[in-house]
Amino acid sequence: MILSAFTPQHANGQKRYFAVKPVEYLEDGRNLHFPVFYNNPANAATTSKINQQLQLSELELLKGFQTKNIFERINYNNGTIYGGKWQMTYDLFTNNNRLLSLGFDESSSGMTTAYWTRYYNFNAGNGDLIQLSDLFTPAGFKLFKSLAIKKSVRAFKEQIHAAGEPDSVWQDVIRYIGEYVTEDFYIKGNSIILNGDNRLSKNQKGWDMIVKFGLSSFGGYLNQYGRCVFGLTNQPIAQYRSVSLPQLFTGKIDKYPILFILRSSNYHDCEGVYCYQKYGRGISMQGDMVNGQIKLDEYDSDFNTKAHITGRASPDSVTGTWAKSPKGQSFRLLVYRK
Numbered sequence: 001m002i003l004s005a006f007t008p009q010h011a012n013g014q015k016r017y018f019a020v021k022p023v024e025y026l027e028d029g030r031n032l033h034f035p036v037f038y039n040n041p042a043n044a045a046t047t048s049k050i051n052q053q054l055q056l057s058e059l060e061l062l063k064g065f066q067t068k069n070i071f072e073r074i075n076y077n078n079g080t081i082y083g084g085k086w087q088m089t090y091d092l093f094t095n096n097n098r099l100l101s102l103g104f105d106e107s108s109s110g111m112t113t114a115y116w117t118r119y120y121n122f123n124a125g126n127g128d129l130i131q132l133s134d135l136f137t138p139a140g141f142k143l144f145k146s147l148a149i150k151k152s153v154r155a156f157k158e159q160i161h162a163a164g165e166p167d168s169v170w171q172d173v174i175r176y177i178g179e180y181v182t183e184d185f186y187i188k189g190n191s192i193i194l195n196g197d198n199r200l201s202k203n204q205k206g207w208d209m210i211v212k213f214g215l216s217s218f219g220g221y222l223n224q225y226g227r228c229v230f231g232l233t234n235q236p237i238a239q240y241r242s243v244s245l246p247q248l249f250t251g252k253i254d255k256y257p258i259l260f261i262l263r264s265s266n267y268h269d270c271e272g273v274y275c276y277q278k279y280g281r282g283i284s285m286q287g288d289m290v291n292g293q294i295k296l297d298e299y300d301s302d303f304n305t306k307a308h309i310t311g312r313a314s315p316d317s318v319t320g321t322w323a324k325s326p327k328g329q330s331f332r333l334l335v336y337r338k
Helices: 041-058 138-162 167-180 215-221 224-229
Strands: 019-025 031-038 084-095 099-109 113-123 185-188 191-195 210-214 247-253 256-264 269-276 283-290 293-299 305-313 317-324 330-337
Touching: 031 041, 041 113, 041 247, 041 256, 041 269, 084 185, 099 185, 113 185, 138 167, 138 210, 138 215, 210 215, 247 317, 269 293, 283 305
Parallel strands: 031 084
Antiparallel strands: 019 031, 084 099, 099 113, 185 191, 191 210, 247 256, 247 330, 256 269, 269 283, 283 293, 293 305, 305 317, 317 330
């Protein structure tokens, strides 16, 4: 088992912009911790947006809609090979008036155990979820990604060579580092930290996959948004909007208000989770997205299709239809960036 590098709640000694109230579940051998953020009334909409994105993504449940505890949707064995979440700890890396950066170290346990990390970097002024590409000029991002691939691959090869392992044994990992090197990141101080640990299978874990880049190595590649995030300009951070998925959307299925998160995964795959705001309980969907066209399916406990979402997605909106399966009535779906 890989020991967690995270602790339940830290803010690295900095003055917190968002106040944090941790919630936890420590029964039945589970070790689950989660942050709920608070701020002054003037920033209530941003704080609510961040909480909704985190809770719907990680807990499949909005605070206030639980029956017993906020972890009840994720801490039980759901009958799949991976079961429910067994460990969830978090760390706050940056918590200021420009950026909220945090990460989760998680595991699940069913017929087998899985380990992964997940990072979130939020615009503290408007609650947008930031992807690295949002912070660079198009040309600058290509240069940074090239730098990141070279440094990450070199660091990994140094470790396997020191252990007497040939490159040929690790070609898939080396390729995945190159393809997905900028996906898992957090920002701390004036540094961007990449973590390639999710590129490793359970049996491959144990290598140090953390690679750090100081501002001096990428500052010249940043756009105005990135310069603001790193404190190089004094512009209000709220004026900058991210143009990448995933993001939190709000809107309706027919006349019923919903929240909806759409995120792309490997290749053309994508995932979604939505909840009716009346009930606050997440519904997961899986499918594909090709040239902005999405097809998502919702499954029951026996993996039969329960419902479909089809339509067109952009970082600003999703328009389409929701329909029950099989051959159920369809309803209009329309959601916009929150």
